[in-house]
Amino acid sequence: MNQKTKTAPAPSDAPAETLSLQVYHTIRDRIFRGEWLPGTRLTLRSLAADLGTSVQPVRDAIGKLTVERVLILRPNYSVQIPEIDRAMMDEIFAVRNILEAEAARRCVSSMSSADIDELEEAILATRRVYWVESEILNRVATIQQVPRLLAQRCGSVTLGDQIINLRARTAPYYAAALARNDDGQDREFVVFTIRIQDEFIAAMRRRDELAAAEIRKVDLYTFQHYIYRLLGIGD
Missing domain, CATH: 1.10.10.10 (Winged helix-like DNA-binding domain superfamily/Winged helix DNA-binding domain)
Structure with missing residues (x-):
């Protein structure tokens, strides 16, 4: 870049x-x-x-x-930096989604109310990635702040390190995807993502471990296929 x-x-x-x-x-x-x-x-x-x-x-x-x-x-x-490889991406995303769901589950009990406020601010910042033109580097960094917080606050160094490692491996794919113009084709994706994110924060605030983990998986799966579409590698 x-x-x-x-x-x-x-x-x-x-x-x-x-x-x-x-x-x-x-x-x-x-x-x-x-x-x-x-x-x-x-x-x-x-x-x-x-x-x-x-x-x-x-x-x-x-x-x-x-x-x-x-x-x-x-x-x-x-x-x-590894090239785009669909099979490898499928593997990385599958493992990462499981680990981040577990981190979300753990964060329900380990995060304070102030931590959840910080997490919500990070999530709200990601929404501007879809609507506001900015440097790709800044867009990727903004998206990565949410999993960084989950990794840091989940109470497990091992789990947190694995999440950061897998996020580092997927970051170049994000950069490549976000550098491409989607021409506003994904309005439905953005609307759905906003709703899922709101449900995730609500689950965190009511301290519902199962809901937080499952909603996080849905959010990650949806974003994964958004990235795939931008990269032109299909479902």
Whole structure:
């Protein structure tokens, strides 16, 4: 994508393990927010220069991200954002939808009223993605804030990490899809999504675990097929 997020240089005296972890989180977050489209190739040296660090912590971070299948190793010290692959997308979305439903169920009891207010604000912000023209990077970041909150507040580090990982893997697909003009063809989708989101917040406020989990799955499934339609890969 054209817009870059410039990152402050990491402290040169930071321990190697700490620096590598910082670089890992920075790169993953940029992928998570949809900065790079499917198929984008990145070199270790360009990433190191962009992050203001040496190649070694970038190499360590890339190694972790390839194990997590967020990136693919390529020849000549480069890596690639995975291409659009329908079978892989089906697999990722299926697992992610189950995990986010479980996170929603857990959040019913772990979130305070103030947390739910924050979640509602994040959900309301996603609606502007469909009506207001903005940078694709900002649109993806806005959509990703809702699952980020569910991951952070669900009370399970393991579950939260898995959600963030799968969201990072789907973010490039979101960026590619939202870069395409839907010509207002999905008004019914938007209306349905708004209703489902309202029902989700209502379930959270009345502390209904089962309803919150099931409604979250419906919302995710609907959005998944909206993305598929924009990408032209069908149902």
